[in-house]
Amino acid sequence: MSDSSRDTAEGAGWGAAERGDYQQLMPRKVEKISWLDPKMLWAARNGVLASWFGDPTGRTRGRWVAQRAAAGAPADKVIRRDDPDRFSFMVIGDTGEGDDPQYAVVPGFLKVGQDTDFAVLASDVIYPVGSADDYATKFFRPYQDYRAPIYAIPGNHDWYEDLGAFMRVFCDATPPLPPEPAPRPLTRAWLRSLLWHRPRPHDGEHLGTARKLRSAPAQQAAQPGPYWAIDAGPVRVIGIDTGLLGTVDAEQGAWLREVSQGPRPKILVTGSPLYVDGERHPCPIEGGGTVDDLVRDPAHHYVAAIGGDIHNYQRYPVQVDGRTLQYVVAGGGGAFMHATHTIPRIGVADVTEQDFRCYPLRGDSLAFYSRLYGRRLRLRRFFELSEAEATAVIAERLGIPPTRSPGEPARVTRRTRLVASLLGAGGRPDRTSRLRLPVRKIYTQLFSPSSATYSPPFFKCFLRLDVTPEAIRLRCYAATGNRAQEVEPPVEDEVVIPLT
Known part of the structure; x- marks a missing residue:
């Protein structure tokens, strides 16, 4: 096993290291996203508009779910797989910038995940606004050689064009949603509709060509909607859609309460982490209660909650009624790096510095x-x-x-x-x-x-989870962009989660 950042500076990617081969996977022309570009900020305005004039995400999500149900998607939104009692899957979050940091993750992801049964993308599949035209270079091309299905939950950036491209790619939603009735003039909804960003005409004309990059039968998967559950081996993996503002609508909340029932061990995957940067963010559900209330309820048998959105890795082993729940941040799959050195000394929910793990290490982040x-x-x-x-x-x-x-x-x-x-x-x-x-x-x-850098070290990461009837082995692997970590991705954190 190669050195990790906890062992040596070279294991972290510092020093005169040889750059990896990931650039050979990249397209000749690469878009570099600049969030100081006024045009980019204007295109990504829907999150701000939702916070000012009301969030329409829940209503739009409900219409998408109703369309998929009418097309024959299972009413319980559960994907039932034939995985054996012992299987493995990958989790990678906040991937889709389409530049060096995203592609630097791909060689290690493919190497570690070559024998896994499926993968889950946790939040922000496509930056900056989730356009269908961006899927070719930011999803289909980088993961064309991953030979298993990929499921996804959307992040806020995927919602900046009302989730249309995400639904086409992951849910086989072909007809667009019909337009809603115009809101009454001079209302908040009317002001929001005047300023709302919508997809460009003819967006996604080349999506059919892009799909050919992941056209093998073993790679195919169709989700019942933007939120779903997967029954795989002895566990249930539940993915929820937290929309533009990190909340759950009432309809999705009722579904989440239903699929959380029963003794089967469960793993939550969410676009908004429940513990992050030394703080608890329980994620409100419209109408009352929180997502974390459901995760903590011993009757639901959750063992872990994994969230994207924040672009690094963090893990909080939280004691709840004599059980240990693993709260994980896993958003280091390709976007710019959020600092870890700003995380204060940990003292939340009885988790201490000795229990807490993060990647990059705070010193490397600084x-x-x-x-x-x-x-x-x-x-x-x-x-x-x-x-x-x-x-x-x-x-x-x-x-x-x-x-x-x-x-x-x-x-x-x-x-x-x-x-x-x-x-x-x-x-x-x-x-x-x-x-x-x-x-x-x-x-x-x-x-x-x-300010994203385009030369190593990048401090990116991804997860592999190995499931048996007795336990789940969760490992966080690093991707620095250097050849040493590309050839043998180092393990930055590992924990075994008992299921019995």
Whole structure:
């Protein structure tokens, strides 16, 4: 097994490493998404409009589900597979930017997943707005050599064109939804409809050609809708659609309560993680209750909840009524990296720093962002921290031993502390806390995507889950873009989840 980032700096992808072969998989012309481009921001405006003028996602989702039911989709939305009691599947989240970071994941994903039975894409299949024209290079091409079915749940970006392309690709929905009656003038819904982004005319004309890249019989799968359940071997995998604003509508909530019944062990896959960045986000259900209430209910027998949307890996083993539920963030499949160094010292739901796992490690995240800021602000000599300096200052600020400490630890200087504070590193407040640059909020939401790097290390990841009647073995694998991690993807985290 190759070194991981917890073993050596080289295992994290630092140093003079050889770039992998992933670029040979990429198309000749690659779109680089810039979220500072006003045209891009305008195209992706529906999330903001939904928060201002009311969220129509639940109503639109209900119409899609009704259309699929009329076409013969199972009423319970359960996909019943013939997997044996021992099988494996992959989970990868927030994939579809179509550039170097996404394609850098593909060789390791194919190598680790070559004998798995299916895969699940957890959130944001296509950036920036889920257009059908983008599926060729951002879904069909990168995963053309994965020889098993791929199921998906949509993320907020897939909803920016009312989910039309997602439904065509994953649910075989051919006719578009008929237009809704026009809202009454001068209402919030009327204002929203005036500004709402819709697909371009003739979007997806070449979708038939793109489908040929994944046309083998073993690769085919048709979902009953944007949310579903899969009965596979001894477990039920349940995927929910949290729409534009990270919530669940009443109709989907009623379905979720129904499919959560029974003694079968269950894994939830959601577009919005329930624990992330040291906080609990239970995900409200329209009409009352939360998704996490259902996950925690011992009668439902959930063992894990895996969420996308945040572009890194995190794991929180939460004790609930004498059981351990594994709450996982798995959004590192290809989009720009959300910082982990801004995560404070963990103390949520009795989960401590000793229990918590993340990838990239906080020190690597800080080193990555220090280089990024140094380059963008043209202050490299001031901002840039070595991985050893970043690891040392994170350990000091959080009051924990260095996660990776080969050789002599780096000295923490005034400059190192100042840079760490400016870049929002978690820890105790100090005199520079008020000077922090907007890493955790504005920067990761707006400037980070435009600052995405196109050379390793990328700090991407994906999951493999091996299921037996007794347990689930969950492993997080890294993809840095370097050849060493491409040939032998390192395991960054592993946990065995008992089912009995």
